Amino acid sequence: MKELFLLFYYFAKIGLFTFGGGLAMLPMIKKEVVEKNKWATEDEIMNYYAIGQCTPGIIAVNTATFVGYKKKGVLGGIFATLGVVFPSVVIIVIIAALISNFSSISYVQYAFSGIRVAVSVLVFDAVIKFIKSGVKDKITFLIFFVSLILALIFDVSSIYLVLGGILLGALIGERGKK
């Protein structure tokens, strides 16, 4: 019971400080899940993110469910997930109910322009980690590079890139590894 509560608590904390979507959440996950509680390794988190990209739903929720399940089974998955969405639900309901023009308040806008810079720094960190864990040889570099060009310049949907990556991995993974 105590562990379920801890899952809820730490994922609520992560949810409260996630700005700008699931990717920006990675540094918080690393701090609270990998370093502090040791619920999962960094490698496992990378895998969860990868799976979260190609399954339906929100990446933050998918990752929470994975970590919770790993720690405490089905109930753990549910508690961690409810934790990660809890702060948003409370905050949005308050804003929807009380403040009709929240996002046009100038102080809110200044603060969030500042937060965007913080999130850039945090995501930059995430990028370095993902490249380190994913790009290990010529083949993975090629996959990374082509996928980056396709997504950035040709605006190819991530779902095709993800499926392509899985397919290529399954076909050539054997020879790609030493």
Add this chain to the structure above:
Amino acid sequence: MNLFILFFEFFKIGLFAIGGGMATLPFLYDLAGKYPEFLSEQMLADMIAVSESTPGPIGVNCATYVGYNFAGIFGGVIATLGLIMPSIIIILIIAKALDKYSESRFVKNAFYGLRPVVASLVCCALVSILKSAFLPRISTLSESFNIKQIIGIIEIPAVILFAVLFAVTRKVKIHPIFIILLSAVIGVIFKFQPVL
């Protein structure tokens, strides 16, 4: 609005929106078309602004906001639960399967090909967030803009803050929460430009 229908509508969105919170938007516009008495396109535009300027996953913020407008606090909770239910079920099934097959050659090879793709997708996310942080006024440029104009609208204070934070976090470990709060305060003090 029947709460059961509300749950079901968001369950459908959770099931079919793949690739993160922004992927829920087209479905929400559909919903606005279906129930114009509860949800207008203007409300959706407000919702996106609110969701991006509050903490939490964007998809969850949207669901709560829309659900609240349909049926009050209960509506917000029900819509959010509807949205996350399919992911929970699917991920629990995958997690169980991974437990069993994580050592299989196929799964290992699939991850080998998948990880560089995910790395490239994270790069794309970085590019778009850097654009909104450094070039908040890029939408004000005309179609035929040139490099000079782009340089002209770079938000210098944001670039300086980025460089300082980046350099400091290389040297010292700082909790992400502190970095976020500090940047919010600096943004208010120096009046950082909002995105136009």
